[in-house]
Amino acid sequence: MRIVFLGTPEFSVPSLEAIVGADPVQGCHEVLAVITQPESRRKRRGRHEPSPVKLAAQKANLHVIEPENIRQHDVIETIRQLRPDAAVVVAYGELLPRGLLAIPEKGCINIHPSLLPRYRGAAPIQWAIINGDTITGVCTMLLDEGLDTGPVFLSVEEPIHEDDTAATLGKRLSNIGANLLLLTLRAIEHDGLTPHGQKGVPSTARPLKKKDGHINWQLPARDIVNLIRGLQPWPGAYTSFNGQRVKILKASVVSEESVSGAATVVRQDDEGLVVATGSGLLSLDVIQPEGKNPMQASAFIRGRVRGKEITLHVD
Numbered sequence: 001m002r003i004v005f006l007g008t009p010e011f012s013v014p015s016l017e018a019i020v021g022a023d024p025v026q027g028c029h030e031v032l033a034v035i036t037q038p039e040s041r042r043k044r045r046g047r048h049e050p051s052p053v054k055l056a057a058q059k060a061n062l063h064v065i066e067p068e069n070i071r072q073h074d075v076i077e078t079i080r081q082l083r084p085d086a087a088v089v090v091a092y093g094e095l096l097p098r099g100l101l102a103i104p105e106k107g108c109i110n111i112h113p114s115l116l117p118r119y120r121g122a123a124p125i126q127w128a129i130i131n132g133d134t135i136t137g138v139c140t141m142l143l144d145e146g147l148d149t150g151p152v153f154l155s156v157e158e159p160i161h162e163d164d165t166a167a168t169l170g171k172r173l174s175n176i177g178a179n180l181l182l183l184t185l186r187a188i189e190h191d192g193l194t195p196h197g198q199k200g201v202p203s204t205a206r207p208l209k210k211k212d213g214h215i216n217w218q219l220p221a222r223d224i225v226n227l228i229r230g231l232q233p234w235p236g237a238y239t240s241f242n243g244q245r246v247k248i249l250k251a252s253v254v255s256e257e258s259v260s261g262a263a264t265v266v267r268q269d270d271e272g273l274v275v276a277t278g279s280g281l282l283s284l285d286v287i288q289p290e291g292k293n294p295m296q297a298s299a300f301i302r303g304r305v306r307g308k309e310i311t312l313h314v315d
Contacts, residue, residue, distance in 0.1 A: 001085040001106070001189055002030050006070075008037040010052040011170055012090040014178035015111060019088065020060050022182055029185065031062050032082045037093050038066035071097045079103055086188070088181065089143060098145055106188055108143040111177040113170070115155060116141065117202035120148035124205040125173065126166045129230035132222070134160050136169070138177040140184040142195045147204075151195035153184045165232035210235045213247075217263035221253045221280030236288075241265075249294055250286035273297040 005016055019029050034057035039048040050058075057064045067075040070092075076099045079087075087108040089096065101108050114124035115137040128136045137157040144150040158176060160169060187193035213235045215224055228237040228248050236247045259266075259276045266281065267274040273284045288294045 001185060002032055002083065003185075004033050004035065004079055004082060004084040004087045004104070005031055005053075005057075005090075006035045006087060006092040006096075007053045007090040008051045008093045009091050011113075011174045012053045012092075013056045014174045015088065015090045015181050016053060016056050017060075018178035018182055019185075020062070031060075032084055033063045033065050033079075035065045035067065035070070035079075035092070038068055070094050070100065076100050076103070086185070088185075090177070090181075095145070095147065096143060101143060101145065109153070109181070109184060109188070110141050110143045110148075110150070111181055112139045112141060112148055113137075113173040113177060114205070115139065115157065116148060116152055117198040117200050119203055119205040121205040122207040125170045126208055126230045127205040129160060129164060129166060129169065130226050132226050136160055136173070138173050138180055140177075140180050149198070151197050153188070153193055153195045154180055156180055163229075165229045167233050208235055213237045215239045215248065217275065218278040221256060221277040221282040224277055224282055225251050225253055245290045246300075247288040247290075248284055248286075249288055252283045252285055254281040254283050256280040268301050270298050273301060 003019060005019065007013075007016060016031075016034065019031060022029055034053060036051045036053045036057070039050050039054075054064050054066070065075070065078065069075070076097070079100060080103050084104045086104045086106040087100075089108055089110045091111075096108060112120075112124065113136070114120075114128065115135075116139045118124075119127055125136070135157055137155055139155040140153040141148070142150045142153065156176060158173060184193065208231070213231050215227065215237055217224070217239070219227075224237075228251050231237045232249065236249070238245055238247045240246060254274055256279060258279055259281060261276045262278045264276045265273060266276050273287075275282050275284060284297045286294055287297055287300055289300065
């Protein structure tokens with residue numbers, strides 16, 4: 001099929017690479033253009049940087065388009081003139097307008113990393129972990145004008161491991177999604193695969209903000225661990241010790257029994273740092289003080305104490 005690909009982050013790259021490198025048995029596809037968010041919207045350390053999808057497209061010698069606004073008339077006309085059979089959309093970053101959705105004869109096909117209608121929206125992987133889910137999945141779906149409300153082609157379940165972070169689970173789901181995409185494209189092209197309406201109770205995975213990372217120590221220890229896992233690598237869970245902001249990169253539940261004195265450090269030694277929560281004790285295993293590299297909690301304690309016995313209180 002003749003395909004226009006829309007995507008931006010690292011999550012999108014396996015799908016683009018799968019289409020480009022598809023075995024003829026899985027279907028031969030021509031990528032007419034790759035549309036991605038412009039560098040002007042992506043800054044790191046004060047400098048513009050290309051999206052991961054742009055870098056992958058350039059490596060494959062594909063034509064790249066970086067519109068400031070996907071809704072602009074000239075952008076839609078450019079896509080129309082390409083005459084794509086289908087558009088593939090993987091974490092592009094914007095809702096597509098009706099005029100664009102209507103261009104491909106076989107529609108705009110999206111990969112969404114959840115079992116729809118659960119977790120419609122921008123951060124389904126993160127919220128599944130934060131909420132303590134043990135199962136998630138990937139869907140391929142036909143886009144409509146709503147937010148992940150279109151009918152589903154295919155779906156597959158995937159367990160969430162106890163040590164998964166948003167980064168590790170996202171990488172796994174991106175590869176699963178790429179394989180599911182090839183199956184979907186092949187079925188659409190050869191068998192006329194028909195999508196089915198979503199069934200179940202919808203939920204929304206709203207975009208994350210930096211303030212979501214602030215740890216509420218009144219929560220149970222297990223919930224705090226899930227928050228830390230779900231916010232890796234961005235925006236990261238954080239607290240402060242003696243006024244110094246510290247990111248918590250890894251933590252583990254010591255006890256889930258009720259304790260008193262939430263937000264109080266109950267142990268600090270060579271074994272690490274243990275904090276009381278609203279329900280249970282939490283070991284802070286790997287932390288990152290502001291402006292420094294990640295370190296074991298025991299190393300942080302040695303640096304802060306400098307041989308003197310002090311008590312750290314979580315602010």
